[in-house]
Amino acid sequence: MKHIVMAAAGLATGFALPAVAEDIKVGLMLPYSGTYASLGNEIEAGFRLGLETYGGASGATFEVLTEDTEAKPPVALGKAKKLILQDKVDVLSGIVSSGVLGAMRDLIDGSKVPLIVANAGNDEATGEACSPWITRLSFSNAQVNRPMGTWLHDQGVKKVYTLAPDYAAGHQMIDAFAASFTEAGGEIVGQQYTPFGKTQDFGPYLAKAQSSGAEAVYVFYAGGEAISFVKQYDSFGLKADLPLYGAGFLTSPLYVNAEGPAAEGVTAALHYVPTIENEANAAFTSAFKAKTGHLPSEFAVQGYDSARALVEAVKSGASDRASLGAALRKVSFEGPRGMLSIDPATNNLVQPIYVYQTVAGPDGLTQNVLAELPASADPANGCDLAQVSN
């Protein structure tokens, strides 16, 4: 047991010195190389700001060990084993890729180390393959995309072509969009999946989309792939005839300025944009900007809220793997996204989704919120964590 340690000098002299909580060792697993490298750095910046802002009030100190997952499942598995077995971390956080999260699920569940997911949207991790040791402070792939199918159909768009990288997140995001779009009466006229992290030239895919008879294109791309895709979509001359929509990582505030004017007019959905107006977000955006020089993105808030969740768990008395695992699932606090609520059945966040358009503002590109779509819990798909204790 780690709990509270008393200084020996205090015991020897008979004085009760203030209790000092021991270090909490955190393994932060993020991609620091490859197409998602910028996401990893942004999540870490948010995580460290979260610890700095809230950690002091917990009485504990936090030691953060970082590992580069490269967004590759086998690499990440090796790093997770090292953090769990050799470094003996109390808790893991991070994970950007749904593929990595899927590969790590059994290791986490079997070794009973709590994992705070700070990005990866893999639906199964809070659905059919859920675990009391996995708590998500980010979003699920279905959650972000499902409301967009109905919304886009309501805008009068009836025929859509879809594109995404060929791995778990690409398929889950597009499937959720396509299910609600077709249920509303829309038609998916064609779909393609591009090799993940390897596609430099989207031209052949765009040519097929152009001749498909679609009225719009709906995609998921993130990081380096999003920058290439949005620029090529524009230079291909498609934007005017075939409006571009997608999961909002496509034009994330993190790299929208690297996309430049090509991103203007793209409409997409996310669980957080920095233009949300509330007190907690005003404090967060100014603190993050003071630290990093830029406004926070969805990735930053995910890191920030993950760290805050850890601090809240420690404040409730948790200090080792088992107690942290149990406490993390029950945390609740008011953050930049509003009041945070974790679905007790699945350990996934339930949160509203914002439809936003990228527009030119006085300080560069910004996010104009067009609609706030109400929060709805994902289907549990057999997951029933409310009955399970850590």
Ligand code: PHB
């Ligand atoms: C994922 O693989 O789950 C993923 C990656 C990058 C994003 C969103 C989701 O921006």
